[in-house]
Amino acid sequence: MANKLSKVLVANRGEIACRILRACNEAGIASLAIYADNDANSLFVELADEAVMLQGDSIASTYLDQAQILQIAADNAVDAIHPGFGFLSERADFAQAVGDAGIQWVGPSPAAITQMGDKMTARITMRNAGVPVIPGEEIEEVEEQAALAAIEEASHRVGYPLLLKASSGGGGKGMRAVHHPSELISAAQGARREAIAAFGDGRVYIERLLTGSKHVEIQILADRHGRTIHLGERECSVQRRHQKVFEEAPCATMRPQLREAMGSAAVAAAKAVDYEGAGTVEFLLAPNGEFFFLEMNTRIQVEHPVTELITGVDLVREQLRIAAGQPMSCGDLMIRGHSIEVRLYAEDAANNFLPAIGKLAVFSPPEGPGVRLDTGVREGDEVTPNYDPMLAKLIVWAPSRKEALQRMRRALDEFVVLGTTTNIRFLRELCDQPEVVNGATDTTTIDRLWPNGWSPNVSQSMKNAALLIASCAEANGLQRRGSSVSNQVSSDGPVSPFQTLNRRFP
Amino acid sequence: MMQNQFKTEDGLVEVTISKQGDSWNFEGQSCQILDDGRLQVTTVDGSSHLARAAKVGDIWWVHLCGQTFKLEQIEPGASASEEQGGLTAPMPGKVLEVMVEVGQEVSAGTTLMILEAMKMEHKIVASTDGVVTAINFNAGDQVEQGVTLLDLEQ
Numbered sequence: 001m002a003n004k005l006s007k008v009l010v011a012n013r014g015e016i017a018c019r020i021l022r023a024c025n026e027a028g029i030a031s032l033a034i035y036a037d038n039d040a041n042s043l044f045v046e047l048a049d050e051a052v053m054l055q056g057d058s059i060a061s062t063y064l065d066q067a068q069i070l071q072i073a074a075d076n077a078v079d080a081i082h083p084g085f086g087f088l089s090e091r092a093d094f095a096q097a098v099g100d101a102g103i104q105w106v107g108p109s110p111a112a113i114t115q116m117g118d119k120m121t122a123r124i125t126m127r128n129a130g131v132p133v134i135p136g137e138e139i140e141e142v143e144e145q146a147a148l149a150a151i152e153e154a155s156h157r158v159g160y161p162l163l164l165k166a167s168s169g170g171g172g173k174g175m176r177a178v179h180h181p182s183e184l185i186s187a188a189q190g191a192r193r194e195a196i197a198a199f200g201d202g203r204v205y206i207e208r209l210l211t212g213s214k215h216v217e218i219q220i221l222a223d224r225h226g227r228t229i230h231l232g233e234r235e236c237s238v239q240r241r242h243q244k245v246f247e248e249a250p251c252a253t254m255r256p257q258l259r260e261a262m263g264s265a266a267v268a269a270a271k272a273v274d275y276e277g278a279g280t281v282e283f284l285l286a287p288n289g290e291f292f293f294l295e296m297n298t299r300i301q302v303e304h305p306v307t308e309l310i311t312g313v314d315l316v317r318e319q320l321r322i323a324a325g326q327p328m329s330c331g332d333l334m335i336r337g338h339s340i341e342v343r344l345y346a347e348d349a350a351n352n353f354l355p356a357i358g359k360l361a362v363f364s365p366p367e368g369p370g371v372r373l374d375t376g377v378r379e380g381d382e383v384t385p386n387y388d389p390m391l392a393k394l395i396v397w398a399p400s401r402k403e404a405l406q407r408m409r410r411a412l413d414e415f416v417v418l419g420t421t422t423n424i425r426f427l428r429e430l431c432d433q434p435e436v437v438n439g440a441t442d443t444t445t446i447d448r449l450w451p452n453g454w455s456p457n458v459s460q461s462m463k464n465a466a467l468l469i470a471s472c473a474e475a476n477g478l479q480r481r482g483s484s485v486s487n488q489v490s491s492d493g494p495v496s497p498f499q500t501l502n503r504r505f506p
Numbered sequence: 507m508m509q510n511q512f513k514t515e516d517g518l519v520e521v522t523i524s525k526q527g528d529s530w531n532f533e534g535q536s537c538q539i540l541d542d543g544r545l546q547v548t549t550v551d552g553s554s555h556l557a558r559a560a561k562v563g564d565i566w567w568v569h570l571c572g573q574t575f576k577l578e579q580i581e582p583g584a585s586a587s588e589e590q591g592g593l594t595a596p597m598p599g600k601v602l603e604v605m606v607e608v609g610q611e612v613s614a615g616t617t618l619m620i621l622e623a624m625k626m627e628h629k630i631v632a633s634t635d636g637v638v639t640a641i642n643f644n645a646g647d648q649v650e651q652g653v654t655l656l657d658l659e660q
Contacts, residue, residue, distance in 0.1 A: 190620075193602070194627055350515075354596050355623070361560035361567065385598055385623065413572035418560040421576065428572055458573060461535070463514070465547050466575035468532040469557050470566035471510045471523045474579065475530065476539050479561035 005029050005080045005104065005324045009073050010048070012084030013063060014376035015392065016300070017044035020082050023316040025049075032076055034069060036062035038386055043376050052076065059386075063087045066094050070101055080323055082106040086388070089299040090117045090170070106323040108298050112273040116296040120167045120205050126293045129272035131265050134284060134292040136162075136207035144192065147203070151188050154206050155181065161209040164188055166195035166202075170297075172242030173198045177209055210284050212442050215239070216251050216291070217282040218266035219307045221318055222275045225327040230263035231311050232335055234303055237441040238430065240353050245423070245446075246430060247303040248340045249310050251285075252401060252439020262291055269296055278304075278319050284443075302343070302393070305374060309339035309397040338404040339397045342412070342427045346389040349426035350455045355389040358382075358420030363391075366414035370397045370407050383420050391422065401439065405431055425456050512566070513578040593630055593656045595649045599623030603645050606656070610638045618656055621649070636660045 007030040010020045017033060021044060024031040033048030037057065045051045052072050054062040062068075064087060073081060081098050083089035083106065092113040098105045107113070116122045120138040127133050137154040141147040155162060155178075164187055166174025174195030176187040192202040215237045222228040235251035236244040250259075266281035273296075280301045282294040304315050313330045322328055346356045363379040375392035383389065396411055398404040412428040433449055435441050446454075473479070508530075509522045523530045529538040534550045537557075545557045547570065557570040561579075568575040602620040606612060612632045619630040640657040643649055 190627060197622070351596070352628075354628070359562055361562050362558055362569070364558075416558050416569045416574075418558065418567035418569060418574065419562045422574070425573060456573070461533075461550050462570065462573055463516070463575070464533040465535050465537075465549055465555075465557075465570055466568045466573070466577065467512060467514075467519060467521045468523060468530065468535055468537045469545050469547060469559055469568045469570065470512065470575075470577045470579070471508065471521045471532065472530045472537040472539065472545060473559040473561070473566060473568075474510055475508045475523065475525075478539070478543060478559060479566075 003325055005320060007032060007076070007078050008080045008082050008106070008320070009034065009069070009076070009078040010044075010082050010084065011063070011069055012082075012087055012089075013039055013042065013044055014387065015374050015390070016084040016086075016302075016376075018047055018376050019374055020084060020316055021047040023314070023320060027317060027320055029320065032072075032078055034063075034072055038384065042381070043378055050076065059087075066091075066097055070097060070103075073098075073103055074101065078103060080104040080106055080320075082319070082323075083299065085297075085299050085302060086171070090297070092117060104323050106277065106319050108276045108279065109274065112275050113298045115273045116279075116298050118167055119165060119169060119295055120203070122295055123205070123293070125272055126269055129268055131269050131272075131293045132291065134207045134210065134294065136205060138167075138205045139203065142203060144202070147192065148185060148188055151204065151206065152184060155184055158206045158208055161211070163207045163209045164191045164204045165207060166191060166199060166204050168199035168201040168203070169195060172239075174204065175242050210286060210292070211444055213237075213284040213286050214251065214253070214442050215244075215282065215294075216254075216262065216285040217280050217301075218262055219301075219304070219315070220266055220270045220275065220279045220281060221313075221315070221322070221328050221330070222270055222277065222279070223322045223328045224276060224325055227328060228267050228270050228275065229328075229330075229333070230266050231307050231313060231315075231330075231333060233259060233262060234306055235441070236303060237443050238436070238445050239443055240446050243343075244303065245343050245345075245427065246340070246436070246441075247306055247342075248338065248401070248404070249306040250335055250338065252441075258289060258291075265291070265293070269293065277322050278315050303341050305372060305393065305395045306339040306341050309372070309395060310335050310337055312336070337397055337399045338401040339395060340404045340408050341393050341395040342408065342430075343390055344392045344394060344415075344417075344427070345423045346383045346391055346420045347423050348421045349423040350453065352453060353423070355385065356383070356421040357385055357389075360391075360417065361419035362416050364416040365392070366394070366411035368411075368414075370404075371411050372396070391417070405437065426454055429454075429457060511580040513580055514575075518580065593618065593632075593654065593658060595621065595630075595651055595653050595655055596628065597621075597623045598651045599628070599649060601643045601645050601647045601649060601655075602627065604641055604643070606638050606641070608638055608641055612636060612638060612658070618658075619643075621655075630655055632658060634658070634660055 009032045021031045031048045033051040035045050056062045088094045092110040095105045096110040139150045141150045161179045164176045176191045178187045196202040219231040234249045236247040238246035269281045280297045283291040285291045348354045360381050365373045372395040396407040398407045409431045523532045529536040536548045548554045559568045566577045599621045602622045613635045616632045617629045621628045636658040639659045
């Protein structure tokens with residue numbers, strides 16, 4: 001293969017497709033987007049040089065249809081495929097098929113994906129490479145009754161509280177925390193069911209639940225010229241339902257010596273599987289400074305921007321360089337300032353973070369110094385239940401952690417999204433919590449701060465002001481006037497957008 | 507004078523606003539509409555803020571000082587779509603499992619049904635003690651948002 005990519009197929013959608021397509025554009029590489037019918041008007045399709053529609057009406061028959069994607073790649077003289085995250089990004093069989101078709105996979109080898117993708121295999125590989133893993137046990141039984149019996153038996157040795165995790169898992173799917181033996185079997189059944197539905201593999205393993213720990217992950221880059229480096233850590237402890245919502249770099253409590261130890265462990269983990277490209281090694285960091293391998297994500301990570309902002313490295317550009325066989329362009333690690341990312345979801349934070357849908361009648365992101373927005377939507381778009389409800393990632397950079405938090409508060413206050421419920425206010429209140437302000441967050445922070453669920457802290461005079469505004473807007477016919485506030489909104493829209501949508505849950 | 511009724515998270519609220527010059531008043535606050543369609547509010551403490559509002563269907567969405575409000579306007583004479591004590595689907599999805607039977611006594615907190623939506627499982631939990639009087643869906647059924655899944659009698 002020549003030392004330059006000429007055309008990259010982006011096998012993804014939404015904000016990460018936009019991120020990769022923009023990187024291709026900047027690098028002078030032609031780009032090709034693939035999209036399902038219900039994404040025909042999405043932003044990422046617009047950003048691509050070319051776009052080909054996928055035939056099919058479910059995720060399985062579109063973004064997960066390997067044969068169809070490979071055919072499109074062949075028909076359009078593509079020389080590389082970037083999988084983004086999610087979808088096919090951690091499918092070794094797809095990476096293999098891409099390579100077999102003579103197309104460059106933007107990511108590690110199929111063997112590395114396999115060794116890290118199966119979480120139980122990864123635990124064993126890491127243990128053998130001398131990387132500390134969380135105390136726990138792998139459960140090899142596949143059949144339901146045998147697996148439940150093995151889980152029950154192993155639970156006595158692992159001890160409570162414990163965590164059940166799908167071996168093929170990710171994104172919190174197929175994961176259950178168990179605090180009492182009486183909950184074990186139903187939790188195991190639930191985890192297995194979710195894992196079978198999401199990954200087609202019901203195997204789960206058990207880990208001791210290490211409470212009070214931070215989720216700290218190390219960004220890795222490795223090229224074919226003998227360099228494997230780490231780019232420091234990100235802290236992603238603040239999670240709801242095992243999904244990250246607030247991420248920062250560097251970790252507030254990190255010391256140079258510990259960073260070096262964790263960085264070296266991550267580099268060892270990457271080298272153990274002959275890693276190539278960008279990857280992330282996740283650790284749990286206990287209060288006493290002990291750290292344990294959680295898993296390695298063999299792809300670009302959702303929260304990669306915070307690392308980019310503090311290191312000055314464009315991770316997606318580096319991925320493209322490495323895939324083309326070039327050496328990575330970045331030098332020694334230099335950390336400057338502080339960066340925070342929050343994930344904006346269409347969801348009702350006051351109702352157990354239930355996903356929400358609706359039309360983005362107003363979508364007006366913040367601007368100004370140190371603010372970056374990675375999104376796949378724009379004003380007027382419809383948020384549907386077809387895909388993940390993440391609307392955008394709002395990322396700030398500032399010289400210090402304190403200033404980064406101040407900037408994030410300001411940016412969240414400026415962010416206006418009307419037409420669907422979002423978690424903006426939840427994120428904004430999170431920025432005021434002493435634990436967050438002091439950098440004392442751990443993976444149980446949200447559950448501990450709001451044990452009975454979060455609800456917004458709103459004064460009566462604010463509520464009255466909102467009622468006045470709505471009444472005033474109504475009295476003046478703002479909804480019909482086609483003014484700047486409502487020109488994207490059809491005045492004859494249905495009462496409930498739920499009733500007219502064509503929904504699918506593959 | 508102008509009267510409106512909104513369904514808010516605090517329940518039904520009746521709002522009567524009165525006009526004075528260019529501005530509308532309510533509970534000591536005033537609001538006026540700027541030429542570009544934005545709204546300017548002067549609150550009880552005398553401070554002034556810009557707000558944005560958009561209507562989608564019957565719902566007014568209002569953004570003010572970093573807070574977003576969802577206010578469903580109730581047409582005069584129409585009755586609000588109150589839930590009738592049944593347990594409704596919080597979102598569209600598929601019924602994975604029905605955990606109870608008709609006639610079964612349950613206590614508050616009991617999981618009655620498991621729904622799957624967006625590939626995540628959601629538990630439908632009894633909010634009070636009671637007896638299951640009807641189960642309207644079976645495992646595998648697709649459900650629309652807002653439909654009554656089960657009836658529970660206290």
